[in-house]
Amino acid sequence: MSGPLPTAIHRLSAAGCDCGPDLHQEHGQRAVFCGLTSIVWLHRKIQDAFFLVVGSRTCAHLIQSAAGVMIFAEPRFATAVLQDRDLAGMADCNDELDRVVAQVIARRPEIRTLFLVSSCPSEVIKLDLGTAARRLGERYRGRVRVAAYSGSGIETTFTQGEDSCLKGLVNELPAATAAQRSLLIVGALPDIVEDQFQRLFDELGIGPVHFLPGRSSADLPAVGAGTRYLLAQPFLSDTARALDKRGARALDAPFPLGAEGTAAWLAAAAQAWDIPKARFDAVIAAPQARARRALAHHRERLSGKRISFLPDSQLELPLARFLHRECGMRLLEVGTPYLDRHTAAAELALLPTGVRVTEGQDLDRQLDRIRADRPDLTVCGLGIANPLEAEGLRTKWSIELTFTPIQGFDQAGDLAGLFTRPLDREQRLRF
Amino acid sequence: MELTFWTYEGPPHVGAIRVAASMRDVHMVLHAPQGDTYADLLFTMIERHGQRPPVSYTTFQARDLGQDTAALVMRALREAAERFRPKLMLVGDSCTAELLQDQPGSLARGAQLPMPVIPLELSAYSRKENWGASEAFYHLVRGLLGGRAAAPDGQRPPRGHGERPSVNLLGPSALGFRCRDDVIEIRRLLADVGVDVRVTAPLGASPEDLLRIPDADANVCLYPEVARTACGWLQRTFGQPTISTVPIGVGATCDFLREVGEATGVDVSHAVDAARSRLPWYSRSVDATYLTGKRVFIFADATHAVAAARIARDELGFDVVGLGTYSRELARDVRRAAQAYGVEPLITDDYLEVERHIAELQPELVLGTQMERHIAKRLGIGCAVISTPAHVQDYPARYSPQAGFEGANVIFDSWVHPLMMGLEEHLLTMFRDDFEFNDDRLPSHLAAHDAQGLRPAANESLADPDTAAPGWESAAEQELKKVPFFVRGKARRNTEKFALERGVDMISVETLYEAKAHYGR
Ligand code: SF4
Numbered sequence: 006m007s008g009p010l011p012t013a014i015h016r017l018s019a020a021g022c023d024c025g026p027d028l029h030q031e032h033g034q035r036a037v038f039c040g041l042t043s044i045v046w047l048h049r050k051i052q053d054a055f056f057l058v059v060g061s062r063t064c065a066h067l068i069q070s071a072a073g074v075m076i077f078a079e080p081r082f083a084t085a086v087l088q089d090r091d092l093a094g095m096a097d098c099n100d101e102l103d104r105v106v107a108q109v110i111a112r113r114p115e116i117r118t119l120f121l122v123s124s125c126p127s128e129v130i131k132l133d134l135g136t137a138a139r140r141l142g143e144r145y146r147g148r149v150r151v152a153a154y155s156g157s158g159i160e161t162t163f164t165q166g167e168d169s170c171l172k173g174l175v176n177e178l179p180a181a182t183a184a185q186r187s188l189l190i191v192g193a194l195p196d197i198v199e200d201q202f203q204r205l206f207d208e209l210g211i212g213p214v215h216f217l218p219g220r221s222s223a224d225l226p227a228v229g230a231g232t233r234y235l236l237a238q239p240f241l242s243d244t245a246r247a248l249d250k251r252g253a254r255a256l257d258a259p260f261p262l263g264a265e266g267t268a269a270w271l272a273a274a275a276q277a278w279d280i281p282k283a284r285f286d287a288v289i290a291a292p293q294a295r296a297r298r299a300l301a302h303h304r305e306r307l308s309g310k311r312i313s314f315l316p317d318s319q320l321e322l323p324l325a326r327f328l329h330r331e332c333g334m335r336l337l338e339v340g341t342p343y344l345d346r347h348t349a350a351a352e353l354a355l356l357p358t359g360v361r362v363t364e365g366q367d368l369d370r371q372l373d374r375i376r377a378d379r380p381d382l383t384v385c386g387l388g389i390a391n392p393l394e395a396e397g398l399r400t401k402w403s404i405e406l407t408f409t410p411i412q413g414f415d416q417a418g419d420l421a422g423l424f425t426r427p428l429d430r431e432q433r434l435r436f
Numbered sequence: 437m438e439l440t441f442w443t444y445e446g447p448p449h450v451g452a453i454r455v456a457a458s459m460r461d462v463h464m465v466l467h468a469p470q471g472d473t474y475a476d477l478l479f480t481m482i483e484r485h486g487q488r489p490p491v492s493y494t495t496f497q498a499r500d501l502g503q504d505t506a507a508l509v510m511r512a513l514r515e516a517a518e519r520f521r522p523k524l525m526l527v528g529d530s531c532t533a534e535l536l537q538d539q540p541g542s543l544a545r546g547a548q549l550p551m552p553v554i555p556l557e558l559s560a561y562s563r564k565e566n567w568g569a570s571e572a573f574y575h576l577v578r579g580l581l582g583g584r585a586a587a588p589d590g591q592r593p594p595r596g597h598g599e600r601p602s603v604n605l606l607g608p609s610a611l612g613f614r615c616r617d618d619v620i621e622i623r624r625l626l627a628d629v630g631v632d633v634r635v636t637a638p639l640g641a642s643p644e645d646l647l648r649i650p651d652a653d654a655n656v657c658l659y660p661e662v663a664r665t666a667c668g669w670l671q672r673t674f675g676q677p678t679i680s681t682v683p684i685g686v687g688a689t690c691d692f693l694r695e696v697g698e699a700t701g702v703d704v705s706h707a708v709d710a711a712r713s714r715l716p717w718y719s720r721s722v723d724a725t726y727l728t729g730k731r732v733f734i735f736a737d738a739t740h741a742v743a744a745a746r747i748a749r750d751e752l753g754f755d756v757v758g759l760g761t762y763s764r765e766l767a768r769d770v771r772r773a774a775q776a777y778g779v780e781p782l783i784t785d786d787y788l789e790v791e792r793h794i795a796e797l798q799p800e801l802v803l804g805t806q807m808e809r810h811i812a813k814r815l816g817i818g819c820a821v822i823s824t825p826a827h828v829q830d831y832p833a834r835y836s837p838q839a840g841f842e843g844a845n846v847i848f849d850s851w852v853h854p855l856m857m858g859l860e861e862h863l864l865t866m867f868r869d870d871f872e873f874n875d876d877r878l879p880s881h882l883a884a885h886d887a888q889g890l891r892p893a894a895n896e897s898l899a900d901p902d903t904a905a906p907g908w909e910s911a912a913e914q915e916l917k918k919v920p921f922f923v924r925g926k927a928r929r930n931t932e933k934f935a936l937e938r939g940v941d942m943i944s945v946e947t948l949y950e951a952k953a954h955y956g957r
Contacts, residue, residue: 035473037470039469039471061560062440062443062447063530065443066447070474080441085438086437086440088438092535096437125531126532126535157471159501197919298953387474388473389476389488391480392487415949418956
């Protein structure tokens, strides 16, 4: 490995031994999109919400470009682009915002929730969208709920935008009494996955189960000391802390990727609900067996192949765990933009001893390591994939993982398939 | 504040990156937060560049703000200079950094880097992408050539004896519309009349190449959005005339050649007379009769809008019913053209306003950007894309210039195609009672790109009256609807086949997933 080595800051040890992954931190140029990116999937999940970014043309361009295919159906997101006159104080930003919000609501009267999303420029000029949301919430009371959160690149990386959004939602959830037991699944999941999980919980006899975010703004489950929550996505640290503050208790589990991850994730809930083991095994037997069957032939292709992750979606740890343990891949380096040791504990415990886990980023040095290692597959951001392909390396771009159904038993094969496809293509192409 | 749903142009720093990414041996340090690194994908995904654009981003975070963000700039500058060893460094701010006022330009000048530094002021809150590209290119040219002694009287000395006539091609850039092929086409055209191309810039040029710009007889301003400011300065400073007709369309290409002739003293009459394009004859052939008087709406950058209007009216016999642009800097050109065609110019960057105009005018063909393509699709109107904002489809694998005589051929094909498809659609409607056609099918030219067009076919089931096809429980049917439409048909057929083979006569959600697992292997 070339370049000055970053400092090893911590070696995780579960039992005081020198096992577990090898954790490093790195500082330098980052290549991760900002939290605004998460609007691309959040607006599809919460179908009666509108996301208004208060920012610059850059912000508008980012969302449009990250959406990749320009989807020109009337979008449920837009940007209030700050102009010179707003910055020079010639226009009052709050008046301007009120005017733009009125425009949005007039155009989209069916909207039930309006998210005001702050950006780097709005945060640097200290435009307080929280206060603005309260003011506008008053004005549109009974018609539109107005909430604010940060999607800025100085505060959030791309999946943290969802964390920031959900954290805000948690604070608005109604209170439940300690006697009201319920399970809360936290993190945007594709509808099809959500429904699969709901069916499994029903069969297990676990309930009531709520999902956050729900499909409509009306889905605001009550939360309190009787609430147990399971994170469905690994990037929701702040949301988890907000839930803790509301008295809810976390169920610690790996994330529901792969057959093993999904089983362990469901088991955490089953345990909290005192579901007999025999029943649990009976319920998950068929789907788990399906997942294993689906994985078997992917495992053949992936086994022994070497993979590196550049930091991007924060899904890197659970993906690495899944690809290593269920598909037999060899992990070279697992980069992640942030590592929350608390929410990642169960994943870290399942990673092989000595694997290099890097938190943060120094892009050029990381690329140097990739070029030296020449992994069979590199998981990276959208901007870097083609250049690596052009250097003869096979890649999988990570943003796809945030809007493809990959969680749960019946997607385990599809998830592995996302990684076999680039290798399959490599084998087919002759020129 | 301005409510923006979709934007035709990115911010000015993206324009500057386009210039840097067009050139060799140039690097740019951009003071910007991490999210702004999305700019990489514009080049690597949309234009399929095999390399990251030559940009180092400082990627400052909130926790850096209280401290010294200027130190981050210095670090990025030193590391970029060391690692990439460019011959020239561009330095600029993105929108957020502009607010911090770290002045990365002056920092870079004070950093004693071993290469010339050109600072850019990019006015993120009042300007946009093309302006940013134009500024970056102008400052590069001026920064490198500013020290050169200009002709005192603004007159150019006559070309040396035995020296071949030559021009520069200025304006083509990364993420431009068909720039890659236009450059090849114009070089061929000029070679035909015996005029050399000295420098093409920014696309493919190095800083040294820019130093040779004053050696040519004239500058071809191939893409005014990027090069007009620089061409104006070169004209004032070195007395180099600007050839300003953009050679898109047969008529414009002939005018362009005449201008080249005038500026270089070369006889171009044979090339003009030959006008080697098939467009004029194709437009006169009987097959093209149905093109006559088609009502066309045009909205694009100024360069392509003005060129398209001329081709539409004079070379295809269309009626231009609307003409507009999002390029405010060049709005005057479009206003002038609109006047000539007797229509109200539409100068806006609000695509909703463009949509309103199209809906009102009900044209038979829209010539626009990817945004207008979507508008037209929604309204059921044929559309051809003639300008940026760039989309991966605008970088075809095949040679497909817009400029020159071959460009005119390409334009004939690509504009007439959606109309032909429209005609086919008309025939389909005529024969709709025929067994092969059914009312549910969408127009074929829309279906080609439109996901929805696939839907009827995607839902086709195995079920036909002769086989005892299994039934679907309603929960399973609901579940199937959640499968993405483009694989739904396959999922339905596979599940039914799976159920048939196993003698299952009612398909449950469980069956659906058993089948999925079965075929997934
Ligand atoms: S990083 Fe900041 S300025 Fe850039 S797009 Fe994201 S929020 Fe906007």
